[in-house]
Amino acid sequence: MNILHIDSAITGDASVSRQLTAQIVARLKAANPAASVTYRDLNDGVPGIDTNWFKAVRLAPQEPTAEQQKLIATSDAYLKEVQDADVLVIGLPIYNFTLTAALKNWLDQIARAGISFRYTEAGPEGLLKGxxxxxxxxxxxxxxxxxxxxxxxxxxxxxxFLGITDVEFVAADGLAFDREAGLARAHEALEKLAA
Structure with missing residues (x-):
């Protein structure tokens, strides 16, 4: 089993999502001692996609410039980590009612037509199945x-959309109102996770 462990919280060691992802990974490793873990902290910075990225990655020039090669290599590295993973464990702290900008940037980097999804006559097909x-x-x-x-x-x-349909959530919500109850709900969900 290959585990891809992703964090994106900006709060460092105080982050509850970081604590939970570590506990989830530990649970998976305990049940699968030979499992390998690749760790990616998106808080270290994930480039957003822009016109330069589009020209390098999406248009895939025959002879990319050095700068384009760097953009392609970065996107390829994020995507390869997902392709190689059997399980993705992703920290999802909610800021302003949604996911972090870094996590959105990461999704934009791995959503690659013809590689992680494709369009068919029957509609889009995700290519990151299983x-x-x-x-x-x-x-x-x-x-x-x-x-x-x-x-x-x-x-x-x-x-x-990318082909990953086995998606689960361990939720610790309402932490600002009743931290202990929110953490208790998360740990209860964690105990029910199949390892």
Missing amino acids: KRAIFAYTAGGTPFGSDLDFASGYLRFMLG
Whole structure:
């Protein structure tokens, strides 16, 4: 088993999502001691896509410039980590009712037509099939699955679009109101996760 462990919280060691992703990975490793783990901290910076990225990655010139080669290599590295993974464990702290900008940038980097998805006569087809994703959803005041939660539904859809349909959430929400209750709900969900 290959595990891709992704964090994106800006709060460092105080981050509940970072604590939860570490616990999820530890649970998976305990059940699968030979599992390998690749760690990616998106808080270190994920370039946003722009016109230069489009010209380098999407248009794929025959002779890319040195700068274009760098953009291609960065996007390829993010995508290869996902392609190589059996399980993705992703920290999902909610900022302003949605996912972090770094996590959105990462999704933009890996959503590559012809590589992670393709268009067919029957509609789009995800090419990252056979993978499992577990999100550690944490929020101070945005209830998981509520009308205010603009992250979980989007991520379930987006990963499904890429072919990852086995998507689970371990949610610690309402932390600003009753931290202990929110953490207890998350740990209960964690205990129910199949390792």
